Amino acid sequence: MRKNSIWALALLLGLIFSNMKEKNKKDEWISLFDGKSLKGWKVGENAATFKVEKGMIVVEGPRAHLFYQGPVLNHTFTDFEFKAQVMTTPGSNSGIYFHTDYQEDGWPSKGYEVQVNNTHTDWRKTGSLYAIQDVKEIPAKDNEWFTEHIIVKGKKVTIKVNDKTLVEYTEPDSVSRSTTNARKISSGTFALQGHDPKSKVYYKEIMVKPLSQ
Numbered sequence: 001m002r003k004n005s006i007w008a009l010a011l012l013l014g015l016i017f018s019n020m021k022e023k024n025k026k027d028e029w030i031s032l033f034d035g036k037s038l039k040g041w042k043v044g045e046n047a048a049t050f051k052v053e054k055g056m057i058v059v060e061g062p063r064a065h066l067f068y069q070g071p072v073l074n075h076t077f078t079d080f081e082f083k084a085q086v087m088t089t090p091g092s093n094s095g096i097y098f099h100t101d102y103q104e105d106g107w108p109s110k111g112y113e114v115q116v117n118n119t120h121t122d123w124r125k126t127g128s129l130y131a132i133q134d135v136k137e138i139p140a141k142d143n144e145w146f147t148e149h150i151i152v153k154g155k156k157v158t159i160k161v162n163d164k165t166l167v168e169y170t171e172p173d174s175v176s177r178s179t180t181n182a183r184k185i186s187s188g189t190f191a192l193q194g195h196d197p198k199s200k201v202y203y204k205e206i207m208v209k210p211l212s213q
Contacts, residue, residue, distance in 0.1 A: 029083070030072055032190070033057065033206040040070025044104035049194035057192065057203040059094055064194040067102040072208065075189040079211035082150040082190060085204045086116055086126075090142050092199035093120035095130065097191040098150060099184075108191055110182040114150055114159055116193075116201060118142050127159050127166035132183065135166050145204075153211055155185050 032040065035055040043050055049061030057066070069075050082098060093116070100111030115128035118138050126148070128134040139161040140146035149160040159167035171185045192203060 029081075029207040029209050031205075031207050032068055032070065032072060033204070035204070038066070040068060040072075042067050042069040042102055044102070046194065050192070055204055057206075058200070059192060059194045059203070060197075060200040061194055062197055063107075065097070065103075065108055065191045066194070067100070067191045068189045069102060073210060076187055077189065077208065077210065078187040079153050080151075081209040081211065082207070083209075084148055084206045085145050086140075086148050087145045087202040088116060088118045088126070088140070088142050089200045090119050091121075092142070092201050093117045093122060093195040094199060094201040095193035095195070096148065096150065097193065098152065099186050099188040100191050101188050102191075110186075111188055111191075112157065112183050112185075113193070114148065116148065120195075120199070127161045129157055129159060129167050129169050133167050133169045139164065139166060152185070157185075 037052055038050060038057070043064055043066045046062040046064035049059060049064035050066045051058050077098070082096070084096065088094070095113040095116050097108050097111045097113050100108045103109065112132065113130040115124050115130050115135070116126055117124065118126055118140055119142055123136060124130060124134045125136060125138050127139050146162050151158040155171040157167065157169045157171070158165060175184060
């Protein structure tokens with residue numbers, strides 16, 4: 001009887017330890033950029049707009065979009081936290097897409113865009129959920145690193161810059177978008193935007209934390 005009790009206790013402790021490991025795994029940030037190459041990422045038109053230098057993705061050149069196509073959750077994310085270190089230069093414009101899909105050219109037709117723009121002429125500034133809930137005030141400075149943090153849980157999107165919440169948007173159940181503007185909560189991958197030849201933007205420490213799948 002005593003032996004059976006010991007085995008039962010050992011089994012219980014094993015299950016508890018396994019559950020703790022699984023929980024910790026879910027709570028971990030996963031890097032999407034190795035700091036050395038664009039491995040796991042794919043760009044269509046104007047691929048030269050993106051390059052890697054000194055642990056950073058440098059975005060400079062004609063319009064282009066760099067899509068994450070790597071192995072993490074088979075590059076399909078639903079609920080998540082996404083975080084990246086970003087640095088803009090004067091007059092530059094970029095963006096971070098989520099719930100999007102790879103496409104060869106043009107502006108991504110699927111997913112939402114989170115704006116990266118501190119001093120470009122576009123009045124929608126960094127942290128905007130582009131053309132859905134926009135930020136007019138500039139939350140960060142050019143030539144300085146800042147953190148852009150996107151949280152998607154269910155129908156709610158939260159956007160923070162340097163830990164300050166700028167957007168809290170809940171998509172209505174009745175939302176309708178056109179087939180050419182599929183801005184809708186669903187699932188998909190991430191993409192970084194090269195906006196125009198005059199824009200130069202830097203990204204590093206690109207990470208995701210899946211919340212549920």
